[in-house]
Amino acid sequence: MKIQRFSRIGFVMAAAGSAVGLGNIWKFPYMTGVYGGGAFVLVYLITITFIGFSVMVAEMLIGALGRKDTVGSFEALAPSNKKYWKYAGFMSFNGIIIMTFYSVVIGWIFYYLVRVLFSLPSTPNEAKEIFNTLVGSSPAIAIFCHTLSVVIVGYIVHKGIKGGIEKINLILMPSLMIILFGLLFYSFTLDGFSKALAFMFEPRWDKLTSEAFIRAIGHSFFTLSLGMGAIMTYAASLPKEASITKTAFIVTFMDTLIALVAGLVIFSFIFQFGAKPSQGPGLVFISLPTILHNFGYLGTFFAFLFFLAVAFAGITSAISLVEPVVQYLIDRFNFSRTKAVIFISFIYWVIGILALLSYTNSFKEVLTIFNKPLFDVLEYMTDSILLPLGGFLIVIFVGYVLQKDRVKAALESEMGRFYPIWMFSIRYIAPIALIFMMLNLIGIIKL
Ligand code: PHE
Numbered sequence: 001m002k003i004q005r006f007s008r009i010g011f012v013m014a015a016a017g018s019a020v021g022l023g024n025i026w027k028f029p030y031m032t033g034v035y036g037g038g039a040f041v042l043v044y045l046i047t048i049t050f051i052g053f054s055v056m057v058a059e060m061l062i063g064a065l066g067r068k069d070t071v072g073s074f075e076a077l078a079p080s081n082k083k084y085w086k087y088a089g090f091m092s093f094n095g096i097i098i099m100t101f102y103s104v105v106i107g108w109i110f111y112y113l114v115r116v117l118f119s120l121p122s123t124p125n126e127a128k129e130i131f132n133t134l135v136g137s138s139p140a141i142a143i144f145c146h147t148l149s150v151v152i153v154g155y156i157v158h159k160g161i162k163g164g165i166e167k168i169n170l171i172l173m174p175s176l177m178i179i180l181f182g183l184l185f186y187s188f189t190l191d192g193f194s195k196a197l198a199f200m201f202e203p204r205w206d207k208l209t210s211e212a213f214i215r216a217i218g219h220s221f222f223t224l225s226l227g228m229g230a231i232m233t234y235a236a237s238l239p240k241e242a243s244i245t246k247t248a249f250i251v252t253f254m255d256t257l258i259a260l261v262a263g264l265v266i267f268s269f270i271f272q273f274g275a276k277p278s279q280g281p282g283l284v285f286i287s288l289p290t291i292l293h294n295f296g297y298l299g300t301f302f303a304f305l306f307f308l309a310v311a312f313a314g315i316t317s318a319i320s321l322v323e324p325v326v327q328y329l330i331d332r333f334n335f336s337r338t339k340a341v342i343f344i345s346f347i348y349w350v351i352g353i354l355a356l357l358s359y360t361n362s363f364k365e366v367l368t369i370f371n372k373p374l375f376d377v378l379e380y381m382t383d384s385i386l387l388p389l390g391g392f393l394i395v396i397f398v399g400y401v402l403q404k405d406r407v408k409a410a411l412e413s414e415m416g417r418f419y420p421i422w423m424f425s426i427r428y429i430a431p432i433a434l435i436f437m438m439l440n441l442i443g444i445i446k447l
Pocket of ligand 1: 018020021022023024098222223225228230317
């Protein structure tokens with residue numbers, strides 16, 4: 001199977017498109033709010049710098065050297081024990097699990113994109129009502145929107161690397177940045193802006209609980225798309241002349257910048273009207289629309305632009321969640337691209353409906369597992385268990401299994417004197433942090 005190559009800018013945009021997603025604009029702001037602001041942001045920034053960036057280089061390296069689907073790349077590159085290492089490549093199936101809830105949230109965003117054009121809620125209760133109706137009692141609308149998301153994402157992936165994924169990222173990523181920076185410039189004029197700055201950048205250590213600490217590390221993996229083979233699969237199509245280190249740096253930088261900008265925009269609006277930052281997942285669906293109501297027509301316009309940006313971010317990440325398994329089915333089982341897309345889409349469409357129903361009043365009882373709605377179980381599983389596990393396999397593979405001279409030949413000239421520091425992070429810092437995280441989650445070590 002011949003793998004198509006991205007153009008250089010196409011690759012940067014696709015990898016950034018994967019990284020910049022709901023994680024940046026929806027999850028990061030609400031987690032920052034819940035976990036108390038500054039100190040959480042600081043832990044997140046430190047993890048991204050010292051672990052996230054290095055792991056991204058390692059994941060790109062496997063793809064760029066292997067040039068196959070994730071299973072094929074691990075198998076091809078392992079110097080021995082190929083038949084065991086091949087199983088590490090099955091991390092790409094996590095993408096399907098993530099898609100079951102990710103697509104549902106993209107569906108909610110589609111709904112809001114239209115809903116905000118009609119009217120914005122004038123009170124928090126009204127806003128809650130709209131959100132709860134969508135999530136809790138109108139499954140038909142939510143299913144319709146989730147289906148729309150499955151179809152759009154499937155359509156782009158079926159068009160392939162060049163004609164679908166590269167093209168859409170080259171359009172959506174710059175549009176998303178223009179919208180977000182536009183909103184940022186507007187928020188400079190609000191009194192809430194300085195409060196937002198203080199909230200996000202003045203570390204208040206008393207707020208940093210052990211849970212906040214662990215969640216910040218976990219989130220830095222999710223937001224950079226690490227540990228499931230998305231970046232690896234894209235890197236299999238890396239143009240020959242591109243520098244892995246430089247690309248990983250640009251992608252990490254863009255992802256972080258966009259999360260911070262989204263946070264500043266949202267909190268400026270939140271503080272402008274004295275709303276509480278710690279409202280959890282409903283922050284952008286409940287608080288933000290209510291606050292924008294105060295701005296009249298301008299508010300409607302901002303709300304529409306905001307949800308458009310979130311939709312763009314979500315779609316470009318979603319295609320990177322689906323593509324790895326599609327590539328696997330094409331490489332291994334000779335599926336046609338279209339057939340692979342239909343097959344995969346059908347699976348996460350069905351499970352996504354179950355996840356979505358697990359929030360509804362009529363079905364929540366049947367769809368509760370371990371005392372949690374199926375939706376939360378799926379989210380918790382990927383974010384906290386599967387991605388760190390995938391990340392762990394990647395760093396062990398690059399740090400200890402892959403021949404040293406091969407890694408050196410690929411990266412030393414790019415990194416210069418930073419090479420030993422990167423190697424240290426891959427061999428020691430990242431695995432230790434990841435083991436620590438996984439143990440903590442299984443409850444063996446309780447921080
Ligand atoms: N990075 C994406 C986000 O922030 C989510 C994602 C995770 C995408 C893992 C691909 C792989 O929303």
